[in-house]
Amino acid sequence: MVKFNVLLGLVAAAGVLVVAAAVNRHTVWWYAVVIVVIALLVAIYDVLQKQHSILRNYPVIGHMRFLLESIRPELQQYFIERNYDGRPYDRNVRSLIYQRSKGLHAEAAFGTEREITEPGYDYLLHSMAPVPISKTVPTVRLGGPQCTQPYDAALFNISSMSFGALSANAVRAMNKGAALGGFLHETGEGGLTAHHLEYGAPLVWEIGSGYFGCRTRDGKFDPQRFAEKSAHPNVKAILLKLSQGAKPGLGGVLPGRKVSAAIAEARGVEQGVTVISPPAHGEFSSPIELMQFIGELRRLSGGKPVGFKLCVGTRTDVLALCKAMLRTEILPDFITIDGAEGGTGAAPPEFADHVGTPLKLGLMTMHNALVGSGLRSRIKIGAAGKIAGGTDIVKALALGADFTNAARAMMMAVGCIQAQECHTNNCPVGVATQDARRARALDVEDKGDRVFNYQRGTVESAMQVLAAMGLTSFDDLGPAVVMRRVGHSSAESFEDLFEWLDEGELVRGTTRPEWERDWQRADPESFAVPKIRTA
Numbered sequence: 001m002v003k004f005n006v007l008l009g010l011v012a013a014a015g016v017l018v019v020a021a022a023v024n025r026h027t028v029w030w031y032a033v034v035i036v037v038i039a040l041l042v043a044i045y046d047v048l049q050k051q052h053s054i055l056r057n058y059p060v061i062g063h064m065r066f067l068l069e070s071i072r073p074e075l076q077q078y079f080i081e082r083n084y085d086g087r088p089y090d091r092n093v094r095s096l097i098y099q100r101s102k103g104l105h106a107e108a109a110f111g112t113e114r115e116i117t118e119p120g121y122d123y124l125l126h127s128m129a130p131v132p133i134s135k136t137v138p139t140v141r142l143g144g145p146q147c148t149q150p151y152d153a154a155l156f157n158i159s160s161m162s163f164g165a166l167s168a169n170a171v172r173a174m175n176k177g178a179a180l181g182g183f184l185h186e187t188g189e190g191g192l193t194a195h196h197l198e199y200g201a202p203l204v205w206e207i208g209s210g211y212f213g214c215r216t217r218d219g220k221f222d223p224q225r226f227a228e229k230s231a232h233p234n235v236k237a238i239l240l241k242l243s244q245g246a247k248p249g250l251g252g253v254l255p256g257r258k259v260s261a262a263i264a265e266a267r268g269v270e271q272g273v274t275v276i277s278p279p280a281h282g283e284f285s286s287p288i289e290l291m292q293f294i295g296e297l298r299r300l301s302g303g304k305p306v307g308f309k310l311c312v313g314t315r316t317d318v319l320a321l322c323k324a325m326l327r328t329e330i331l332p333d334f335i336t337i338d339g340a341e342g343g344t345g346a347a348p349p350e351f352a353d354h355v356g357t358p359l360k361l362g363l364m365t366m367h368n369a370l371v372g373s374g375l376r377s378r379i380k381i382g383a384a385g386k387i388a389g390g391t392d393i394v395k396a397l398a399l400g401a402d403f404t405n406a407a408r409a410m411m412m413a414v415g416c417i418q419a420q421e422c423h424t425n426n427c428p429v430g431v432a433t434q435d436a437r438r439a440r441a442l443d444v445e446d447k448g449d450r451v452f453n454y455q456r457g458t459v460e461s462a463m464q465v466l467a468a469m470g471l472t473s474f475d476d477l478g479p480a481v482v483m484r485r486v487g488h489s490s491a492e493s494f495e496d497l498f499e500w501l502d503e504g505e506l507v508r509g510t511t512r513p514e515w516e517r518d519w520q521r522a523d524p525e526s527f528a529v530p531k532i533r534t535a
Helices: 002-023 028-048 053-057 063-070 072-080 091-101 168-181 223-230 261-267 287-300 315-328 349-354 359-372 390-398 408-413 444-468 513-521
Strands: 122-124 139-142 151-154 156-158 203-207 235-241 252-254 275-277 306-310 334-338 380-384 403-406 482-487 490-493
Touching: 028 053, 063 072, 091 408, 091 444, 122 390, 139 380, 151 156, 151 235, 156 168, 156 444, 168 408, 168 444, 203 223, 223 235, 223 287, 235 287, 287 306, 287 315, 306 380, 315 359, 315 513, 334 359, 359 380, 359 390, 359 513, 390 403, 390 444, 403 408, 408 444
Parallel strands: 156 403, 203 235, 235 306, 306 334, 334 380, 380 403
Antiparallel strands: 122 482, 139 151, 252 275, 482 490
16 A cells, blocks of 8 residues: 555656646756656665565556556446446446436336347246236235234345444435335344434344344343344344355454444444354254244244244255244244345355355245245245346246345445445445445435335336236246246246245155155254265
């Protein structure tokens, strides 16, 4: 950074030299001498330092390489990548979110730019007899037979993002939008804060392995604090986070310098001290104990809906959860599947790129497991992981979900430009930062309206797609309407590409060898993956 600043100083000095030459030719040589001396000092430093080989061989001018490298993401995004090439979200998707959040028509001219004949391309089947778009916006009842305070959730909600990861203004804006639209605002595992309560939006209080906001001084779960906070009328449901898509199997670390007084109060930790979320929960160590803890949370919350979130790993793990539900007769009210393509914060590339099941496969695995166990009708499934447009909602519901959540898309609705600086505290638009100066740029009232517009427009888009498919209810969706190109000249439906279990099939005894094998391996008394024989 010091060398980079010196380089900028040289550039600035050169600019001063040009101005001086234009104003007074007699003093320009003094400026030239100063620039030469500075360049000489930088050159000597570069030759003597041992960190960078480039600078030792190419003093001074070698800094240009680091300068260009530092702005490479911006050059790529603004001048090189095509509208549908960008990652994690391409330009077309980002434009759709921005336009829809402003209440504008998110339309594109002159046809699609995507390679729709390439293998892997997914699309939906429309009908020759489309129906009128429903004027009634559907909701989803969260709350099974063991819940006494069910809640009717929207099809599209705000996924988990903590105060601490997001600025106070970003949380407040999302809360305002959710209050206006009546859709759920998940708190993230950072605790239930005043910012989540400000506008009165319906909330899902997420609890992670750190038990922030309901923990004892030594980091254990505090039943009394949980009962007091969960009784708040704005808290409509409880979500227990087992894992997240971006980094399944890892906990989190919040450096002490980021633990402000407000964050410390919300999380129940000490200000200025690094906070560590362990990879696993301390209150349970088996699927059976997990179900018992869910039952306890439901009791302590006064009968509110309780669910858990996970990124799907092995099918054996999922089936072990189902066996635990059958044995204890304790059921979660909902299960949220987080796809491996999700992730609002920072994660090691090895995890973000190579660990965890993508959303569609995770959804189908959980849906099939619950159907085969005879439990599906009593448990709702949520989907989170790159949900951004109406077709994303329709595809998720067709493949097993009952409702959907979005995090990064909601960040874009409040101004995120995908700078990918979330973990640096240098978010340029004040969304993912605790820097008060940067966060000040985010106007809560305006951005709250944009969150409302975006959610409403996206649900309307999903309803429009449904009508084009000739269907009047999202309950009529199924895997037969989702197609995937498997070759340049062929495509198959998800119904034909994947196995779909019958109701109670696993309990009765299935004839599908892979499912039967994993069902037998699944152990409700252990999360341990069984040894698999290879010979």
